[in-house]
Amino acid sequence: MNRRVMITGLGICAPNGVGVSNFYDSMLKGISGIRFHQELADLGFGCQIAGKPEIPDSLKEAYFTKLQLRGLNSSGLVYGVMAGTDAWKDAGLSLTGKDCPDWDSGIIFGTGILGIDKLRESIYLIDDNNARRLGSSSVMQTMASGISAYLGGILGCGNQVTTNSSACATGTEGVIMGMERIRSGKAERMLVGSCNDSGPYIWGGFDAMRILPSYYNHNPQEASRPMSASASGFVPGSGAGAMVLESLESALGRGAKIYAEVLGGAVNSGGQRGVGSMTAPNSQAVQKCILEALNDAGIEKSEVDVINGHLTATSKDAEEIKNWSEALGRTGKDFPYINATKGLVGHCLAASGSVECVAALLQFREALVFGNPNCHDLHPEILDLVDPSKIPLKTISHRPRITAKASFGFGDVNACVIFKEYK
Amino acid sequence: MEDDHRFTQLKDIVKMYLPEDVPVGAIGMDSNFIKELNINSANLVDIVLDVEDAFGIRLENEDMDRMQTVRDALNIITQKLRDKK
Numbered sequence: 001m002n003r004r005v006m007i008t009g010l011g012i013c014a015p016n017g018v019g020v021s022n023f024y025d026s027m028l029k030g031i032s033g034i035r036f037h038q039e040l041a042d043l044g045f046g047c048q049i050a051g052k053p054e055i056p057d058s059l060k061e062a063y064f065t066k067l068q069l070r071g072l073n074s075s076g077l078v079y080g081v082m083a084g085t086d087a088w089k090d091a092g093l094s095l096t097g098k099d100c101p102d103w104d105s106g107i108i109f110g111t112g113i114l115g116i117d118k119l120r121e122s123i124y125l126i127d128d129n130n131a132r133r134l135g136s137s138s139v140m141q142t143m144a145s146g147i148s149a150y151l152g153g154i155l156g157c158g159n160q161v162t163t164n165s166s167a168c169a170t171g172t173e174g175v176i177m178g179m180e181r182i183r184s185g186k187a188e189r190m191l192v193g194s195c196n197d198s199g200p201y202i203w204g205g206f207d208a209m210r211i212l213p214s215y216y217n218h219n220p221q222e223a224s225r226p227m228s229a230s231a232s233g234f235v236p237g238s239g240a241g242a243m244v245l246e247s248l249e250s251a252l253g254r255g256a257k258i259y260a261e262v263l264g265g266a267v268n269s270g271g272q273r274g275v276g277s278m279t280a281p282n283s284q285a286v287q288k289c290i291l292e293a294l295n296d297a298g299i300e301k302s303e304v305d306v307i308n309g310h311l312t313a314t315s316k317d318a319e320e321i322k323n324w325s326e327a328l329g330r331t332g333k334d335f336p337y338i339n340a341t342k343g344l345v346g347h348c349l350a351a352s353g354s355v356e357c358v359a360a361l362l363q364f365r366e367a368l369v370f371g372n373p374n375c376h377d378l379h380p381e382i383l384d385l386v387d388p389s390k391i392p393l394k395t396i397s398h399r400p401r402i403t404a405k406a407s408f409g410f411g412d413v414n415a416c417v418i419f420k421e422y423k
Numbered sequence: 424m425e426d427d428h429r430f431t432q433l434k435d436i437v438k439m440y441l442p443e444d445v446p447v448g449a450i451g452m453d454s455n456f457i458k459e460l461n462i463n464s465a466n467l468v469d470i471v472l473d474v475e476d477a478f479g480i481r482l483e484n485e486d487m488d489r490m491q492t493v494r495d496a497l498n499i500i501t502q503k504l505r506d507k508k
Contacts, residue, residue: 067439067466098444135472136465 005179006422008256009091009244011083011193012358015051015237015345018059019086024362028395030373032221032344034235043200047212049220051237051346052198053079068150074115074141077150079240079351080195084109084151087242088191092256096156104188104250106159108177109148109242110170111194112350115141116201147195159187167409168310169267170194171241171353175417176265178245188250193242196351203236209279211314212236224347225374226311226340227321227382227391234312237346241354243361258422260364263402264297265417266290276412283319286414287327290406293416299402301328304336304418306369306403308360311340312347313374318381320408325385333387337369337398344373353407353415360405364421367399429478429497436473437493440466452494470496480504 010020015033017023026033033051040048055078060069063082072078084107088095096102118141125133140146145163152161160181166173171194178190196202206212213233216223224235251258268289270282294301307324311317317340324338325331341356342348348355363369371394378388399421406416430452438447442461449460456462456470467490471482474496480503482490490496 065443070439133472135469137469 003183003185004248005182005262006246006248006251007243007259007262007361008246008251009087009093010259010358010361011086011090011242012355013053013079013083013240014355015053015239018053018055018082020090023358027344027359027362027370030344030371030394034220034224034346036217036220040200045200045207046214047207047236048217049223049235050198050203051235051348053239071135071137072141073118073121074146074197075117075199075238076111076114076195076197076240077141077147079238080109080111080147080193081150081154083195083240083242084191084193085154087193087244088155091244091246092254093244095154101156101158103158105155105157106181106187107148107151107157107161107191108164108174109151109191109193109195110164110174110350111144111147112165112167112170112196114144114146114197116197117199118142120201151191155191165350166413166415167411168347168349168352169407169409169413169415170350171355171357172405172407172415172417173267174354175243175245175262175357176267176415179262179265182245182247188247190245191242192245193240194351194354195240196238196349198238202238206236222374224313224343226313226343227317227372227378228375229377229379231313231315231317234314234342235346237348239345239348239351239355241351241358243354243357259361260419261422263299263418263420264293265415266292266296267415268292269414270412272412278412279410280316281408281414282412283323285412286323286408289414289416290324290327290404293404293418297418299418301330303402304328304404306363306400307336307338308356308403308405309338309340310406310408312342318379321382321385331385333389335386335390337390337392338386339370339372339392343375357405357417360403360419363400363403364419367397369396369398369400371395426497429500432477433474433493433496436470436477440470450493454493455491474500478504480507
């Protein structure tokens with residue numbers, strides 16, 4: 001069995017836009033979600049800027065019951081539930097009735113760590129010999145699978161409900177896992193996505209590694225500079241993205257709108273061998289992953305016309321472009337259009353793959369390619385391989401046919417998914 | 424009079440944990456928290472914590488085991504408050 005898999009719903013909770021229409025507006029106009037955070041300055045962080053979705057309490061009430069809101073202190077859970085519920089509704093699906101789950105619908109919703117603020121709150125109580133005061137919400141807000149468990153309960157899904165975790169590859173990996181499940185006939189619909197908490201307890205470790213930019217605290221919107229010669233580190237972010245994947249039969253059967261087809265994908269690891277390490281990708285593995293994704297999708301290298309890169313705004317960006325160029329065998333004006341969503345939202349960590357997939361899919365809906373506002377000074381090694389016209393600074397009109405989206409994560413893990421225009 | 428007041432206080436705590444399809448009016452003296460009011464058993468620990476805060480008492484594991492109905496809870500509260508004096 002090898003069934004076709006469609007994208008029929010999108011949801012997003014991004015630093016530059018909560019909800020698909022706000023996010024689209026920001027991506028279109030190049031509006032950044034990166035801001036200065038006094039809290040980080042007060043804590044003595046080198047990097048005091050971050051991408052964090054702004055969620056008013058009144059908005060949370062539309063997604064959570066009063067009981068769920070009580071003691072809710074897990075930002076990733078909030079982002080994930082909002083994006084996941086939105087994607088489900090965007091697909092025109094309803095919440096399953098009270099008595100019987102929908103056996104044909106499942107969830108793969110990943111995260112890195114969930115509910116770190118709740119965990120901190122719990123640790124203080126426990127260290128104060130007061131574990132009995134934790135209440136019932138500590139476990140479900142801090143277990144990694146809390147996000148898929150919450151969504152599973154809200155939507156009433158009866159197929160596989162799980163949480164994957166592969167660092168910054170999490171979101172893209174989830175799309176591939178969901179695709180495989182539908183392809184093989186084990187499910188009709190899979191809600192896939194990923195979320196990441198915000199705040200100093202998430203970002204502190206990266207600040208300590210000195211891989212975040214520290215010279216942009218006064219001009220945060222210019223800090224995230226993928227592909228730029230002056231890129232000096234990734235801006236920490238957070239949020240969630242979500243997609244409803246659906247078999248072609250199911251989508252057509254209920255007359256659902258289709259954003260694009262998930263044509264194929266691949267995941268692998270560089271094994272932390274060769275130049276690969278815990279924190280650096282093995283280029284051989286990256287290129288292999290891209291080629292395997294093309295092979296899985298059954299397309300030629302020449303057919304890719306848009307790339308949404310991992311491109312974090314570190315010195316590794318040039319290496320990533322080299323990997324795309326070598327894997328696809330394409331350079332100069334023949335290179336596909338490429339963009340980096342991180343320029344406007346920062347690096348949403350475990351949520352990055354899903355947030356960026358949503359951006360890539362909106363490009364199909366709107367027949368355009370979003371701009372890269374912070375790379376007017378392209379890295380010279382990138383200029384050696386790609387014609388600048390292929391890296392638009394501002395959003396351009398272009399009807400994407402085949403988009404390759406890749407994400408790479410700590411642990412030397414890679415994921416690449418291929419989306420195709422649906423006609 | 425005091426009992427009525429405590430019942431109202433307890434009802435205010437419990438109503439937060441009712442499933443959507445159980446009305447507040449369903450909370451009676453003899454209502455069983457789990458079997459009749461359909462309260463999730465995990466939430467019983469939250470009710471216990473709320474009761475502790477509202478009445479300034481501390482409930483032990485055995486109190487929680489005995490707390491099957493609204494009346495059980497009120498009896499435990501009355502006894503704890505008496506012990507406190």
